[in-house]
Amino acid sequence: MSHEIRWLKPERVLYVDFFGHQTAESIRACLDDQAAAMDTVSRPVIVLINWQRVTGTDRNALLSQKGHRAYSHPMAARGVVVGFNPQEAFENEVTAVNTRHQKHTQYFRTMEEAMHHLEPMLAD
Numbered sequence: 843m844s845h846e847i848r849w850l851k852p853e854r855v856l857y858v859d860f861f862g863h864q865t866a867e868s869i870r871a872c873l874d875d876q877a878a879a880m881d882t883v884s885r886p887v888i889v890l891i892n893w894q895r896v897t898g899t900d901r902n903a904l905l906s907q908k909g910h911r912a913y914s915h916p917m918a919a920r921g922v923v924v925g926f927n928p929q930e931a932f933e934n935e936v937t938a939v940n941t942r943h944q945k946h947t948q949y950f951r952t953m954e955e956a957m958h959h960l961e962p963m964l965a966d
Contacts, residue, residue, distance in 0.1 A: 845872035850890065851964050853883045861895035866906040873912040880912070886919035888963055890956060893925035904933040913941035921947040924956045 844862040849855070856879055860872060880887060912918065926934060931949050938947055950956040957964075 843871070844868045845875070847872070847875050847879055849879075850960075853885065853887065855888045855890055855960060855963055856880070857890050857892070859892045859895065861897075863897050864899045864903055866900060866903045869903050869907055870910065873907060873910045877910075877912040877915055880915045880917040883917050886917050888919055888960065889921045890960065891921060891923045892953065893923060893930070894953065896925065899930065902933070904930060905937055908937050908940050910937075910941065913938050918946070922950065922956050922960065923947055924950050924953050 844860065844864060845868070846859045846861075848857050850857045856876065858872065858876055860869075862868075876889065880889075907913070921938070923931070923934065926949060934947065935945065939945055948959070950959065
């Protein structure tokens with residue numbers, strides 16, 4: 843397995859940590875687990891995605907996820923992504939917008955910036 847998922851704040855902020863080399867299959871497995879976690883909540887959540895420990899990605903692996911239910915899940919309020927390079931951010935945006943038909947992802951360079959942004963959601 844090349845990911846870990848846990849709640850930073852139960853039913854409020856879901857943490858998704860990718861690591862190692864990512865393929866279309868490994869990303870899909872993570873998205874499946876992410877969607878399953880969102881199936882357990884009754885209100886929309888923030889999904890914090892840490893991509894900093896990814897060592898490489900197969901070509902078009904992110905683009906191949908178009909239509910995955912994690913992108914359009916009704917309990918996915920917003921994605922907060924750390925560590926994507928510009929190409930990965932572009933591919934993720936294309937996939938997300940083509941699936942959800944709107945932008946709901948914010949990108950940060952560092953985990954510190956993302957955590958600062960999430961402070962209000964983690965505090966209450």
